[in-house]
Amino acid sequence: MDFVVRVYEVSANFPKEERYGLTSQLRRCAVSVPSNISEGAGRATKPQFKRFLEFSMGSINEAQTQLELASRFKYISDDICGQLLDEALQIYKMILTFTTL
Numbered sequence: 101m102d103f104v105v106r107v108y109e110v111s112a113n114f115p116k117e118e119r120y121g122l123t124s125q126l127r128r129c130a131v132s133v134p135s136n137i138s139e140g141a142g143r144a145t146k147p148q149f150k151r152f153l154e155f156s157m158g159s160i161n162e163a164q165t166q167l168e169l170a171s172r173f174k175y176i177s178d179d180i181c182g183q184l185l186d187e188a189l190q191i192y193k194m195i196l197t198f199t200t201l
Contacts, residue, residue: 103187104130107163110184114175122175126166132159133191146201153199157192164188 107130114123133156140152164185171181 101134103184103191104134106184106187110176110180111170114170118175122166122170122173126163126170129159129162129166132156133163133195137195150199153195157195157199160188160192160195 104127107126111123111126136152136156136159140149140155143149143152167176167181167184167188170176171178176184
Protein backbone atom coordinates (compact mmCIF):
# COMPACT_ATOMS: atom_id res chain seq x y z
CA MET A 101 0.00 0.00 0.00
CA ASP A 102 2.87 2.38 0.79
CA PHE A 103 4.34 1.66 -2.65
CA VAL A 104 1.05 2.67 -4.27
CA VAL A 105 0.95 5.94 -2.33
CA ARG A 106 4.54 6.69 -3.34
CA VAL A 107 3.81 5.93 -7.00
CA TYR A 108 0.84 8.30 -6.90
CA GLU A 109 2.93 11.04 -5.32
CA VAL A 110 5.76 10.68 -7.82
CA SER A 111 3.53 10.33 -10.87
CA ALA A 112 1.59 13.48 -9.92
CA ASN A 113 4.55 15.39 -11.38
CA PHE A 114 4.48 13.63 -14.75
CA PRO A 115 3.59 15.83 -17.73
CA LYS A 116 -0.13 16.42 -18.30
CA GLU A 117 0.04 14.72 -21.70
CA GLU A 118 0.89 11.48 -19.85
CA ARG A 119 -2.33 11.59 -17.79
CA TYR A 120 -3.94 8.85 -19.89
CA GLY A 121 -0.66 7.18 -20.81
CA LEU A 122 2.23 6.33 -18.54
CA THR A 123 0.75 8.00 -15.45
CA SER A 124 -2.46 6.01 -15.65
CA GLN A 125 -0.75 2.76 -16.56
CA LEU A 126 1.81 3.01 -13.76
CA ARG A 127 -0.84 3.83 -11.19
CA ARG A 128 -3.11 0.99 -12.34
CA CYS A 129 -0.44 -1.67 -12.10
CA ALA A 130 0.74 -0.35 -8.71
CA VAL A 131 -2.82 -0.50 -7.35
CA SER A 132 -3.18 -3.97 -8.86
CA VAL A 133 -0.47 -5.42 -6.61
CA PRO A 134 -2.20 -5.11 -3.21
CA SER A 135 -5.62 -5.52 -4.84
CA ASN A 136 -4.73 -8.94 -6.25
CA ILE A 137 -3.16 -10.02 -2.96
CA SER A 138 -6.32 -9.02 -1.14
CA GLU A 139 -8.59 -10.70 -3.64
CA GLY A 140 -6.52 -13.87 -3.60
CA ALA A 141 -6.53 -14.00 0.18
CA GLY A 142 -10.31 -14.15 0.05
CA ARG A 143 -10.33 -17.18 -2.24
CA ALA A 144 -11.26 -20.62 -0.98
CA THR A 145 -8.12 -22.57 -1.89
CA LYS A 146 -4.36 -22.17 -1.80
CA PRO A 147 -4.01 -22.67 -5.57
CA GLN A 148 -6.46 -19.83 -6.16
CA PHE A 149 -4.54 -17.60 -3.74
CA LYS A 150 -1.28 -18.51 -5.46
CA ARG A 151 -2.74 -17.55 -8.83
CA PHE A 152 -3.58 -14.07 -7.57
CA LEU A 153 -0.14 -13.74 -6.00
CA GLU A 154 1.30 -14.51 -9.43
CA PHE A 155 -0.89 -11.76 -10.92
CA SER A 156 0.59 -9.41 -8.31
CA MET A 157 4.10 -10.41 -9.31
CA GLY A 158 3.29 -9.60 -12.92
CA SER A 159 1.94 -6.21 -11.90
CA ILE A 160 5.02 -5.32 -9.86
CA ASN A 161 7.21 -6.30 -12.82
CA GLU A 162 5.09 -4.07 -15.03
CA ALA A 163 5.51 -1.19 -12.56
CA GLN A 164 9.28 -1.66 -12.64
CA THR A 165 9.30 -1.38 -16.42
CA GLN A 166 7.17 1.75 -16.33
CA LEU A 167 9.37 3.33 -13.67
CA GLU A 168 12.39 2.69 -15.89
CA LEU A 169 10.59 4.39 -18.77
CA ALA A 170 9.67 7.35 -16.57
CA SER A 171 13.33 7.69 -15.64
CA ARG A 172 14.46 7.50 -19.26
CA PHE A 173 11.92 10.17 -20.21
CA LYS A 174 13.29 12.25 -17.30
CA TYR A 175 9.91 12.36 -15.57
CA ILE A 176 11.59 11.16 -12.36
CA SER A 177 15.16 11.37 -11.13
CA ASP A 178 17.46 8.38 -11.20
CA ASP A 179 17.55 8.51 -7.40
CA ILE A 180 13.75 8.36 -7.02
CA CYS A 181 13.56 5.65 -9.67
CA GLY A 182 16.21 3.61 -7.87
CA GLN A 183 14.36 3.89 -4.57
CA LEU A 184 11.08 2.80 -6.12
CA LEU A 185 12.73 -0.05 -8.03
CA ASP A 186 14.35 -1.26 -4.80
CA GLU A 187 11.00 -1.13 -3.04
CA ALA A 188 9.35 -2.99 -5.92
CA LEU A 189 12.02 -5.69 -5.78
CA GLN A 190 11.44 -6.15 -2.04
CA ILE A 191 7.70 -6.46 -2.66
CA TYR A 192 8.34 -9.01 -5.41
CA LYS A 193 10.51 -11.07 -3.06
CA MET A 194 7.84 -11.00 -0.34
CA ILE A 195 5.17 -12.15 -2.76
CA LEU A 196 7.48 -14.86 -4.11
CA THR A 197 7.96 -16.18 -0.60
CA PHE A 198 4.19 -16.58 -0.21
CA THR A 199 3.91 -18.50 -3.49
CA THR A 200 6.24 -21.18 -2.14
CA LEU A 201 4.25 -21.85 1.03
